[in-house]
Amino acid sequence: MNRQRILLGFACLVVLGIVPGLGAEKLVFSELWDPSTVSARIFWDLRLPRLVLTLSLGGILALVGGTYQSLFRNPLCEPYVLGISSAVLLGVISSELFLQHPAGTPVSISMGMLAALGLVAVLIVFSASPLGSPERVVLFGMSANFVLSSLLFLALSMQSQNVGGGTLKWFFGFLPWPSWQEGLWAVGGGLVTLVILGSASQALEVLRLGDAVARTLGVAPVATRNLLLVFTSLVMAGVVAFSGTIGFVGLVIPQVCRFLFRPNSMKELMLLSFVMGAAFLSLADGLSRALVPPYEFPVGVLTTLLGGPLFLWVLWKKK
Amino acid sequence: MGSVEEKMKPVMLKAVQLVVGFEKGSPLNQVPLNFSLPQKGLVALTGTNGSGKTTLLRSLLGEKTLLSGNWFWDGISIPVQKWSAGNLSKHIAYLPQEPLYESTQTVQDHWRLASKVRSFRFDLQNLASELGLSLNQRLGEMSSGQRQRAFLGRVLLQPCQLMILDEPTNHLDTELKQDIWRTLKQLSQGQLIWLATHDTENVTSYCDEMISLSSTI
Secondary structure, three states: OHHHHHHHHHHHHHHHHHHHHOOOOOOOHHHOOOOOOHHHHHHHHHHHHHHHHHHHHHHHHHHHHHHHHHHOOOOOOOOOOOOHHHHHHHHHHHHHHHOOOOOOOHHHHHHHHHHHHHHHHHHHHHHHOOOOOHHHHHHHHHHHHHHHHHHHHHHHHHHHHHOOOOOHHHHHOOOOOOOHHHHHHHHHHHHHHHHHHHHOHHHHHHHOOOHHHHHHOOOOHHHHHHHHHHHHHHHHHHHHHHHOOOOOHHHHHHHHHHHHHOOOOHHHHHHHHHHHHHHHHHHHHHHHHHOOOOOOOOHHHHHHHHHHHHHHHHHHHHO | OOOOOOOOOOEEEEEEEEEEOOOOOOOOOOOOEEEEEEOOEEEEEEEOOOOOHHHHHHHOOOOOOEEEEEEEEOOEOOOHHHOOHHHHHHHEEEEOOOOOOOOOOEHHHHHHHHHHOOOOOOOHHHHHHHOOOOOOOEHHHOOHHHHHHHHHHHHHHOOOOEEEEEOOOOOOOHHHHHHHHHHHHHHOOOOEEEEEOOOHHHHHHHOOEEEEEOOOO
16 A cells, blocks of 8 residues: 555656656756756746646646545546536636636636636525435536536637637646746645645545434534535636646546545545646646647646546456 | 333433425325333334335434424424534434445544544444454445444444434344344443334344334324
8 A cells, every 4th residue: 555655756756857847948957057048947937837836736626526526425526517617717708708808817717706606606506405415416517517518618609709719728728837926826725725625524524424424423414515615616716717627637536546545534535636636737737748849738638648548547457 | 103102201302293204295194293202222113114214213313304393302492303413413323224435434434433523432443343343344345244333333433312223233144133232222221222123023122112103104
């Protein structure tokens, strides 16, 4: 059991060491400490903040995925299952179309968050009565997702006529070159998410035993689920506004962690997922820049290409 | 509803005019249920399949299966079905008929979940060996009999005044059943245990009282 964990730690170190070196521009190692050189500027001002961003986003995606799988008692759940991403993107694109505030601006991010909260409110109201069961939340979320993504396609087709191109990136995920400030925001968000979901980990384990048992163990099921829904939706709204929908990290990483490390508790699973998700997304991002330079693939294509076979391997081994 | 002999024992839980069933479904009992449960002892809940045993038990636990009537707990004015989870956990421990579980969890991790409430009643290691389990076994890698014992262990560990067990001897062979019945009998000297069961033979030899539901009521 421990050997796998040591390997994960080692893999993370390798990712940290290699990924900033990947990209169209070859870095000269000896120039990194001289701020006037191109290598140093690319390394310190572009690739390091980007690495910090991908580590945080990857960690968050895996964490939220693991949380949803446990919360909804369904191994197929991933962070986008409830339609949050469609809602956020609809908000972001509406702000660009109707308010002339392009993606990434505060107005656009606020619109995205508002749309996510609106969706969660609808989910809570519709799925809470009469039973409030986790299955109902997922079913409502999935149907909301269908409706919202058709609306999104509609908005996108309008947008591409007006503004032109670039819309596919929202669906396959993309990563900006963030400033240090943005990168540190993402780190803060990642750590807050880790602490809050980590502190909810025992409640999640209790909820896993069913609502009636959870009550006799002191956990109010509906209230806990709703709180977690609101929190994770806000987090995901932030993630989507930054990076579109990056598929597979949230679905695959928690599953792979379960299989590889057989963690004893939800807390352990969360920590492992966070670390592995961070390393996985950063590696995918590095590869997306390094495969056919100077072209950069949407990172979601890489996560799916890497994650798909990984998932199949786990399923194969598990049978 | 079979008549319950009203003895002069102190009452802990009282059912007043209960009608149970599912929302938008027809009620499971035509005649409202009225009975009371003592502070201590082993009480059986019997009845044919579909007579509403599980539904009745769950109506105590905040599930919306109470169409009308109230559950009253001695000295507490809010009906039990409206209690907060915090309040429920101080008084009631519950074993469902088909417990949900995380298959990668070990017996020890599963039992630890009961510690969220208060400190354990038993030493984990002792309880495990008494139930013939090892603490490091994973729930997903056990036989259904072993798993049932692990679930029972979780409930036995949780300090409570009322233990509600839905078919606790499910999946157990005859010898183990006897062990469990004896353990429950012993525990019931100090608290109330209410259990739904089809095990009529043992009900007559171990239980102090019996409440029976029939679909013809």
